[in-house]
Amino acid sequence: MPTLDPRVDAYIAQAAPFAQAILTHLRAVVHQTCPAVEETMKWSFPHFMYKGMLCSMAAFKAHCALNFWKAELLMGDAAQRDAMGQFGRITALEDLPPVAQLQSYLQQAMQLNDDGVAQPRARTPRSTSVTLPDDLREALAQQAAAQQHFAAFSPSKQRDYIEWLEEAKTETTRTRRREQAVAWIAEGKARNWKYEK
Incomplete structure (x- = not known):
């Protein structure tokens, strides 16, 4: 039963x-x-x-x-x-x-x-290309160290900064984030550097 x-x-x-x-x-x-x-x-x-x-x-x-x-x-x-x-x-x-x-x-x-056969997991390949917003590109171009560090970052670290910038709801916030991003990038810091060990 x-x-x-x-x-x-x-x-x-x-x-x-x-x-x-x-x-x-x-x-x-x-x-x-x-x-x-x-x-x-x-x-x-x-x-x-x-x-x-x-x-x-x-x-x-x-x-x-x-x-x-x-x-x-x-x-x-x-x-x-x-x-x-x-x-x-x-x-x-x-x-x-x-x-x-x-x-x-x-x-x-x-x-x-x-037989213990596992379900195959489909992995979505993440694009390695990153589209840089014009305002961030121009800000990085004004600081050679920032531009050099950003180019050396992995695509995921680059995306972290781009997404943070694009999530800004106002132009004032975007400007403040862009300035902060360029300063951190010039020091070689990832977007979430505070949490890295």
Whole structure:
């Protein structure tokens, strides 16, 4: 007999009628395929755990979503969708793959967790190019030491100064920050030098 979390019961009960049928169906398929699954609530929607995260389901105003935690490993490029889950916006049971296909995905996800395969983390490459605002460029050009130190800074240290300058809400604040920045840069100090050890 499956172990049901009363919070998931409450979540389903509070969903729109169309969503209740979808969520109840998904829950039954998960429990049928993986009797050892544990239910929990994370980020305010139901998750199914089996030796780690297996999958989750969610209800919205006009659709539901089913999300496999390691979808890229299960489905490759087909896992990329606009909606929250890998199956797009689910508005009716007919929008879901057949039960056999869902069970296959669940079995594969279980095997990945059994084998201890980690979810690959997508790293967003950060640009190494930095766009220098004209006013900072001109201020640095007037002090050779500041210009030399700034050029030697890593892109992230350069961005720290640029972002601090561009976050100023008034021109007075921007001017004061620019003057302070040039003084610190001329001394070879990073923007947050006070916190460096």
